[in-house]
Every structure is written in C-alpha cells, then in structure tokens.
Amino acid sequence: MPTGRTTIAGVALRMPYWVFTGGLAAIFLFPLAWTAVSSVSPHAGTNQVGGWGFGNYVTLAGYQAGIWRYLANSALVSLLTVTLTLLISLLGGYAFARFKFPGKNLLFLATLAILMVPYATLLIPLYVLLSRVGLANSLVGVALVLTMFQLPFATFMMRISFEAVPRELDEAAQVDGCSPFNVLRRVLLPSVKPGLITVGLFAFLAAWNDFMAPLILINDSDQMTLPLAVANLRGQVQGVVDYGATEAGVVVLALPCAILFLLLQRHYVRGFMTGALKG
Amino acid sequence: MVTNLAAQAERPAATGRRFRLRRGGAVLGWLYATPTAVFVALLFALPLLLVFKMSASRWPLLAGDKGLNFPDNYVKAVQNRFFVDSVTFTLKYTILATILLIGLGLGLALLVQESSRWRNLLRASFLIPSALGLASASLLFYVLYSPLAGPAAPLMQRLGLSFLGTPNMALGSTLFLIVWRYAGFYMVLMLVGLQGIPAAVYEAARIDGASQWQLFRRVTLPLLRPTLALSTVLCVTGSLLAFEQFYILTKGGPDNSTISVVQLIYTVAFQGQNDLGVAAALSVIGLLALIVINVAQLRAFRSEGS
Numbered sequence: 001m002p003t004g005r006t007t008i009a010g011v012a013l014r015m016p017y018w019v020f021t022g023g024l025a026a027i028f029l030f031p032l033a034w035t036a037v038s039s040v041s042p043h044a045g046t047n048q049v050g051g052w053g054f055g056n057y058v059t060l061a062g063y064q065a066g067i068w069r070y071l072a073n074s075a076l077v078s079l080l081t082v083t084l085t086l087l088i089s090l091l092g093g094y095a096f097a098r099f100k101f102p103g104k105n106l107l108f109l110a111t112l113a114i115l116m117v118p119y120a121t122l123l124i125p126l127y128v129l130l131s132r133v134g135l136a137n138s139l140v141g142v143a144l145v146l147t148m149f150q151l152p153f154a155t156f157m158m159r160i161s162f163e164a165v166p167r168e169l170d171e172a173a174q175v176d177g178c179s180p181f182n183v184l185r186r187v188l189l190p191s192v193k194p195g196l197i198t199v200g201l202f203a204f205l206a207a208w209n210d211f212m213a214p215l216i217l218i219n220d221s222d223q224m225t226l227p228l229a230v231a232n233l234r235g236q237v238q239g240v241v242d243y244g245a246t247e248a249g250v251v252v253l254a255l256p257c258a259i260l261f262l263l264l265q266r267h268y269v270r271g272f273m274t275g276a277l278k279g
Numbered sequence: 280m281v282t283n284l285a286a287q288a289e290r291p292a293a294t295g296r297r298f299r300l301r302r303g304g305a306v307l308g309w310l311y312a313t314p315t316a317v318f319v320a321l322l323f324a325l326p327l328l329l330v331f332k333m334s335a336s337r338w339p340l341l342a343g344d345k346g347l348n349f350p351d352n353y354v355k356a357v358q359n360r361f362f363v364d365s366v367t368f369t370l371k372y373t374i375l376a377t378i379l380l381i382g383l384g385l386g387l388a389l390l391v392q393e394s395s396r397w398r399n400l401l402r403a404s405f406l407i408p409s410a411l412g413l414a415s416a417s418l419l420f421y422v423l424y425s426p427l428a429g430p431a432a433p434l435m436q437r438l439g440l441s442f443l444g445t446p447n448m449a450l451g452s453t454l455f456l457i458v459w460r461y462a463g464f465y466m467v468l469m470l471v472g473l474q475g476i477p478a479a480v481y482e483a484a485r486i487d488g489a490s491q492w493q494l495f496r497r498v499t500l501p502l503l504r505p506t507l508a509l510s511t512v513l514c515v516t517g518s519l520l521a522f523e524q525f526y527i528l529t530k531g532g533p534d535n536s537t538i539s540v541v542q543l544i545y546t547v548a549f550q551g552q553n554d555l556g557v558a559a560a561l562s563v564i565g566l567l568a569l570i571v572i573n574v575a576q577l578r579a580f581r582s583e584g585s
Contacts, residue, residue, distance in 0.1 A: 209415060
C-alpha cells in the first residue's frame with residue numbers, strides 16, 4: 001500500500017485534515033493575537049485614539065499606585081511562593097521518598113487532602129487567622145497561602161522524582177562518607193532538577209495568576225497584585241470601561257506566562273502528566 | 280579517586296556510621312518533613328477546624344467572634360435568596376462544562392495523537408491558553424465579548440445579540456471561555472491515557488476486522504476508563520468551585536442568573552452582608568457536597584468497571 005504522503009493525491013486527501021486542524025488552532029490562538037494587536041491599535045474611548053502606539057500602556061502605568069507597584073507586588077508574591085514551594089517540597093519529597101518515620105503516610109495523605117478542599121472554604125478562616133498574627137493585608141501572607149495550595153502537587157512531584165533515582169546512588173555516597181544532607185545536595189539534587197523545574201514553573205504560574213487569594217486577603221489598593229489591579233481597572237473611570245487599558249493589562253499579565261510556556265513546554269506537559277498518573 | 284580509596288580504607292567505620300544513620304532515620308525523616316508538616320498544620324488543618332467553628336458562631340466581618348449560635352448560620356445559608364438559584368446554576372454549569380471539556384479534550388487528543396511537526400504545533404496552540412491565569416483569560420474575553428470594543432461587535436449588533444446579554448448567552452459565552460482555557464489541559468490528560476494503551480491491542484482488533492468506529496468504541500473507550508474517571512473528577516470539582524469566570528466576566532448577571540456557589544460565599548462574606556459565619560456555613564455545606572459528589576463519582580466509575 002502506498003503511503004501517499006508525498007504524492008499529489010495524498011496531499012489532496014490530507015487537505016481537509018489540515019484545513020480543519022489549522023482552523024481549530026486559529027480559534028485557540030485568535031483571542032491572544034487579537035488582544036495583543038488591539039492593545040496597540042487606535043480605538044475610540046481609550047488613550048490610543050489616533051494611530052498605533054502604546055497609549056493604553058501609559059494609562060495602565062498611571063493607574064492608582066502605578067503598574068510598577070503592582071508588578072513589584074506580583075513579582076514579590078511569585079518569587080516568595082516559588083522559593084518556599086521549592087524548598088519545602090525538596091525537603092519533604094526527600095523525606096517521603098527516602099526515610100521511614102512514624103506518621104509519614106498520614107502526613108502525605110493530609111498534604112494531598114489540600115486538593116479536596118474548596119479554595120473558598122480555606123480562604124475565609126485564613127483571612128481571620130492571618131489578621132490575628134499580623135499578616136492581614138500582607139503580600140507575605142498571600143505567598144504563604146499560595147505555597148500551601150501548591151504543596152499537594154509539589155510534594156507529590158518531588159516524591160516521585162526522588163523515588164525515580166536508584167537507591168544505590170545515595171547508598172554509595174553514604175558509604176563514601178556523605179551525610180544525608182550532602183547526599184541530598186551533591187548527589188540527588190542534580191537528578192531531581194527536572195522535577196524542581198516543573199514544580200517551580202507551576203508555582204510561578206499559580207502565584208502570578210492567582211486572583212482569589214489576593215482578592216480576599218488584600219484590602220489595601222497599594223498591596224494589590226497585578227491581576228487584581230487589572231480587574232479593578234475596569235469601570236474606574238466614571239463607570240466607563242477603558243477596554244484599551246484592560247487589553248494592555250491582559251498582555252502584561254499573559255506575556256511572562258506565554259514566554260515561560262514556550263521555553264519550558266516539555267516541563268509543563270510533564271507536570272500535567274504527573275497529575276494524570278496520580279489517578 | 281583519592282577520596283574513594285580513603286573511604287574504602289575506612290569502610291568498617293563507614294558501615295558503622297550508616298547503621299547509626301538508619302537508626303536515626305526516623306528523626307532525620309521528620310526533620311526533612313517538618314516544613315511540610317508546619318505548613319499543612321498551620322495553613323490547612325487549623326483553618327479547616329476554624330471554618331467549622333465559624334460556621335457555628337455569630338461572626339461579623341469586622342467585629343469578629345461573637346459566640347456560638349448553631350444552627351442559625353446554616354438556616355440563614357439555606358434561606359439565602361440566591362442559595363437555590365446558585366446551586367441549580369452551578370450544577371447546570373458543571374454538567375455542561377464537564378461534557379464539553381471531556382468530549383473536546385478526547386477529540387483534540389485523537390487529532391494530535393501521533394507525533395509530527397504539524398501536530399506538535401497544534402498541541403502547543405491548544406495548550407498555550409492554559410498557561411494564562413483564569414482571571415487573565417476572563418478579562419481577555421470580557422473585552423472580546425464587549426459590545427463596544429469586541430471584534431464581533433458590529434456583527435452582533437446587526438443580529439441584535441449580545442454575548443452576555445441574556446442568561447443563556449452569558450452561560451454559553453462563559454462555557455466558550457472555559458473550553459478555550461482548559462481544553463488543552465484535558466487533551467494532555469487524554470494523550471497520557473491514550474499512550475498507555477498497548478499498540479498490540481489495536482493490532483489484534485484490526486486483524487479481527489474491527490472498523491475505526493469499533494476500535495474507538497470497543498478498545499479505546501474501555502481502556503481509557505481510568506483516565507476518563509480522573510478527568511471527570513477533576514473537571515467536576517473545578518467546575519463546582521467556579522468563581523473567577525463569573526466574578527469577572529458575567530459579574531453574576533444578567534439578572535443574577537449566573538451566580539455560582541463560591542461567588543455566593545464571597546458575596547456573603549465580603550460584599551454587603553459581611554457575615555463570615557454564614558459564609559463559613561455555606562463553605563462547609565460546599566465541602567461536604569463536594570466530598571459526597573466525588574465519592575459517588577469514584578464509586579460509579581468503579582462499579583461500571585467491574
């Protein structure tokens with residue numbers, strides 16, 4: 001049977017498939033492309049009325065405390081969440097994969113149980129608890145909460161990453177006189193690096209994009225994160241929505257995510273697959 | 280290699296040390312697990328206990344704990360004028376979103392199953408919206424659907440329609456946003472499941488003369504059951520807890536027709552009523568309902584499988 005891929009008839013036969021799948025891809029890409037283009041194109045009722053340019057970004061930059069403030073807030077929350085998540089899940093994954101200790105299974109199940117509880121169910125008591133310990137309205141508080149929500153995925157991911165490393169490797173290192181901490185640092189850390197990248201990527205995307213935790217935990221407009229600021233931006237100008245500035249905000253929000261996705265696509269897909277294998 | 284030789288010379292000592300390590304393993308294990316335990320205890324277990332207490336106490340947003348009042352909050356929660364509507368709407372939305380996402384996720388996965396340069400490109404384009412936050416995606420579609428700035432605005436105006444104007448249009452438009460944002464995610468889950476089906480099974484069925492449809496119906500679907508079960512549980516859970524898409528895109532409208540349960544919780548807690556007690560009661564009801572629904576789903580998938 002001829003494969004037909006290179007013959008003219010074969011190409012003609014595959015045309016409908018290409019048109020159909022290409023059309024589907026276009027549907028998925030169109031909203032992103034349209035937003036990026038119209039954020040710099042002229043439109044009545046925005047700060048970019050005549051000609052092309054970055055007028056909408058200027059509006060965005062001057063909104064309330066200024067976009068730099070909100071970018072800095074979002075960056076702080078993301079950085080803190082990623083650092084804490086990496087640190088805790090690295091140590092926790094090592095403990096769950098390589099040690100036997102009483103309460104191990106209970107602690108692991110409790111960590112996974114975080115997935116089972118609705119976001120809102122935890123955020124309301126957390127709002128009360130954080131204000132009792134002086135973390136009301138605090139970006140650090142938001143980062144702590146977001147780290148907790150990352151732990152089920154991160155701990156699971158790091159545990160299976162450690163378990164995939166042959167035990168002979170750390171046993172050999174221990175025989176050579178390495179302490180367990182040095183085994184982790186010198187021998188295991190390089191082997192679990194892909195797992196760490198996946199965990200870090202997911203923690204960043206979650207923290208950068210999270211809306212509900214800052215919405216509930218932050219009241220002060222100076223402490224808002226970027227998604228919150230862009231959402232509030234709508235309808236601030238005498239009840240008229242500045243669509244141009246909103247588009248610019250979406251672009252600023254989406255750009256880091258899209259770049260990271262394109263750079264780390266393999267790690268991104270791997271994270272999803274881990275989620276799938278769990279079932 | 281010098282260290283290696285030195286280690287070999289000291290082997291008896293090293294073995295003794297290893298023995299000590301193994302005995303101390305429990306302590307060390309706990310040491311490494313402590314950060315996890317602290318986070319789980321303080322930021323998960325403690326709030327979970329507190330939410331039960333709050334649900335049984337009078338607890339205004341600003342004044343704080345005013346003592347037990349069980350079961351007042353639960354009565355108020357159920358009697359809230361949006362309670363029945365929001366539950367009905369959330370269930371309707373969940374069923375529609377789950378059917379759409381599982382169906383389209385599987386469809387997309389079958390389209391791009393075998394790897395080629397074109398299909399890798401397709402996969403990436405289906406997947407890239409899932410890197411955006413749901414809030415960003417909702418804001419994006421808020422502009423896209425706008426009757427003033429959206430690309431389809433002139434066409435919709437001529438047709439006399441509006442994306443968010445009627446309850447059904449608003450629901451449909453939200454579902455489109457959700458499919459756009461999540462279809463790639465479910466596609467990847469399905470791809471993983473499809474990869475787990477051994478090629479030999481397909482070959483055997485093909486030799487037996489099975490048609491494409493029979494292959495799909497009799498081989499793919501049954502062997503994909505674990506993946507379908509997991510995806511359904513994930514999708515149902517996520518949809519029952521929907522918030523951002525309604526808070527940002529439809530704002531619960533038109534005519535309060537698109538209020539989800541989580542949105543109701545947020546409104547009761549922070550907008551207007553400012554009653555954390557009733558919000559906590561609603562959260563507890565939501566948590567219990569979620570557990571019941573998930574257990575029921577897992578049972579259903581298991582009994583169907585046997």
